[in-house]
Amino acid sequence: MKFISVTTADGLKIIINLTKKIWPVAYGKILTMAQLDYMIDKFYNETALLELIDKGHVFYLAQDDNNNYVGFVSYELNSEPNKTKIHKIYVLPETQGTGLGRQFFELVKEKAIENHQKAIFLNVNKYNNAIHFYTKLGFTKVKDEVIDIGNGYVMDDYVMEVDILQ
């Protein structure tokens, strides 16, 4: 597996295409199709993603041995003082369960440690099976968070966090 840093619209196009394959499977039973479409339109367009890069979000694509793109991760150092936030972590359905998610976490953890961060945290939908993945990695729930995203939709999340040993 290769990890490629994404800083341009070309890479973001690949991320947007992956999202359109991953999200309906990941969120099909949790969100309505209308909310799914709304969120992809609002958050996964080149302009919105470039703004995140400008704000300091770091994106990586994963490319497998056949040169296929199979997932992506984004994180932000010091999203809260000395804490790194994983904003996005998505693996293609056919590649899930093969260890890529853990590799993404290790990549973020390495960067976080290099930058003297003390914890990594993230938001996850309360009904998302990914909670079990995060628990396996050592994350615990620190609070509930309901975020209004407009159009009558909310994100009904847990915030989960793990301390990083240094």
Ligand SMILES: CC(C)(COP(=O)(O)OP(=O)(O)OC[C@H]1O[C@@H](n2cnc3c(N)ncnc32)[C@H](O)[C@@H]1OP(=O)(O)O)[C@@H](O)C(=O)NCCC(=O)NCCS
């Ligand atoms: C969540 C996700 C990123 C995890 O990545 P992954 O490549 O599937 O996970 P890995 O293969 O690295 O799994 C690491 C460990 O977590 C466990 N795990 C992963 N998903 C799990 C699940 N749904 N339930 C229970 N355990 C799980 C694995 O069994 C593995 O344990 P092991 O190391 O003891 O074998 C990926 O499944 C995904 O993209 N899911 C859909 C999108 C999504 O929900 N993203 C998160 C948004 S907050």
